[in-house]
Amino acid sequence: MADLLELLVSATASGCVYGLIALAYLLVLRPTGVINFASGEWAMMGAYAAYVISDAGGLPPILAIPAAALVLAIIGWLTEWLTVRPLVERGAGHLAPILALLGMLVIYHQVVLLSFSEDQYPLDGPFGFGRIEFGLLAGSYQDFFIVGATIAIFIGFWLFFERTVWGRSFEAVAINRRAAALMGINLRMVTALSFAGAAAIAATAGVLDSPRGSVEANMSLPLAVQGFSALIIGGINRVEGALLGGIVLAFAEDLTRRYAPIPSGLALGVTPVLLITFLLVLPNGILRAKEAK
């Protein structure tokens, strides 16, 4: 029982990380219709940025998180400006930005590999390594911190989209770009902010995740895959779907690995199987699209 509860805590933490990456995908996908496979790279770059900031810059880990997010927000904004905006303005097909971002993914990855070695770097969580128990629930400091931080971020975004004029204008762009532009919404600004925000969120996910393992270039691909899987599972229409999808995915993975009578390697098949199933059977994900208001 204790074993199960501990597993639930760490699975929830993993699910939160997936959910944040899914949110990064969602922020770009909703207003632009572009799926940005480089989201995993952004998470990895965020982790490296936090490592450099706290290791060389001497900043405490808790401050390294916003600092890394800021660095990546700038990178995300530059990416949009350099690769996506020219394509959108030229009226290129919807696949073009996706492919250009794939090219950027390779460039990001190589820049990191060339700047650092292929080694793994340690990154401290804000509360260090330790275990904490809340009654029956037990887990590492970092696990609880991840869950808390993720909930705070999602509440923030939910309020932003539901309660502010700015957030509403994002949603308007997501529903109909043309109409939104006619209503006087600045499409360029919304798109640029989506990329900056997505990069910052992905970076946060990377920084939160790394203390549970290490900072390494190879962390990007699994995060990218789990992020879009979580997105599809939760449904691409709603912010809270990203978190729900992440948690469902992490639970499916961890419970299968722990309890299913199959070799642990085969448990890696859970993610692709879930992804295929949802794409073909439940393409709208767990949460249905909100009724148009």
Add this chain to the structure above:
Amino acid sequence: MGAAIRWGGAALIMCVVPFLLPLYEMDVYRKMLFWVALAISYNFLFGIAGQMALSHFAFAGIGAYTVVILMTQAGVPLLLAIPLALGLAGILAFIVSFAATRLEGFYLALATLAFAQLFIVILDEGGALTGGTGGLTSYKLPLVFGFEIQGPWLAIAMALVLLLTLAFLLRIDRSWYGRACRAIRDNGEAAAAMGVDVKRTKIMAFTLTSVMAAGAGMVYAFFDNTVNPPVFGLENAFMLLFMVIIGGSGSHLGAIVGAVLLRLLQDMLEPFVGQFHVMGLGILMVVVILVQPKGLVGIWDDLVGRKRAGRRKAKP
């Protein structure tokens, strides 16, 4: 007649070259042929039929593994193993292709990526059947008339697979079928209104090209007499996409140019600049998409076209 001479000449050159090359270069050459064969069939699927599938390398792997497993573990003779492996690849492709009829754009990319991932998971965990993460090694082609097929002879086999693939694709591309595929790529609704059976056309394109990939994979399996999971993984699936786009998606020549160029980039540059060549790949991709979506072939056409237009203007 002229066409027969051209094809025969190409075949002859492609078959003679490997005997003139030193061992390492011969190996580079035949692997390049493998990539070119995959790139041209992938170009038909992605560039002409408009299906952004990422399962092409997985089907090459299915062809390679199946033929090896049938021969070494089931004792099936080569001549029977080949059609059986192609058949299995065809059946699997037919099943997966239903995803292509239901999903569009990057959703299809995600579904086929998941399929490719699943394939690798199964290879890794396949135990003795697939050899696990280490793959299968130390098998051999049977002697044919007491003759051992190896080295440059396998390059010839790959050259023939490549030419067969190309001839096949050129024929169907220049027919009603190729037009139907392009029509669906450009506008599925209008294609249906013109009487094109969108579902059927998509399924056929996916299945045919995937079987072609399996054919190339089969020959590849005997290059080094080893098959292992990383070769058929996601990285190479994306590499194929990059080749086709950089060369010029939708163009057969573009696929060939892209595959040759990126293979040369890797094989020639890696010893000198190490990982830097991969960066070049990313930069090429971004530049091509931003500057000329029709790829290097499109840039070439622009240059030639401008020259021609200039000449036409110069005339009174």
Add this chain to the structure above:
Amino acid sequence: MTAGKTFIEISNLSKRFGGLTAVDDVDFEVREGEVLGLIGPNGAGKSTTFNLICGYYPANTGSIRLDGKEIIGQPPHKIAALGIMRTFQHNMPFEGMSVTENVMVGAHTTLHGGLIPVLLGTGRARSEERALRKKADELIDFVGLSEERDTPVTSLSFGQGRLLETARALAGEPRLILFDEPAAGLTPSECVRLSEIIRGIADRGIAVLLIEHDMHFLMSLAERVVVLNFGSKIADALPQDIRNNPAVIQAYLGDAAVIGADTENGSGADA
């Protein structure tokens, strides 16, 4: 121009979207070689009727008979194969293909070769392909796009795009051709050209169903006009009688000036 036998017969056709009845118990027929105009205010159900005929969605009730055979329930590509071709309100060319190839796609349903002869490169497959190319070129000449044969489809003007759609639809050897607001967005001289082409199509014995807001354009072409309002048919008469039909005038909100007047600016989007 004498209308031939009935080609398509629509009866009791209804289509509901949620609570909205887009098409309500409509019936009319189109005869071979006849130009039938289909008009009505925005949201009257004209485009929905088109889409029902083309098989984009199933009707709730009613029937659409072709030579007496029911076609409701058939998918769009089967309906095209039965001889019903269409143009789109917003041009939908195949942008990655040449003008000639675009027209050749239109002939898709007239080919009988299959893939095996193509692969074998048989003489028949090749001669079929040659004949098709020739036919496409003739149609391009017929609609007056000869000069643009080698122009990239993306650089055609809007009017040329409309002509291309017309040639593409004709390539399928249709027995009924549906035009969805063909005159919208055309210059006056293009309108005249298109009008002649549509006349020529009907003279070939092909049935033409024409949605049009430009009354000047429609009235000069149509031999008979069906008027829809809120999904129901309110008139089915000769053009000259439509102008004086009280129900029709009422439907256009008493805006009698619309009927018979040159309303090139009045051609809005149809819901």
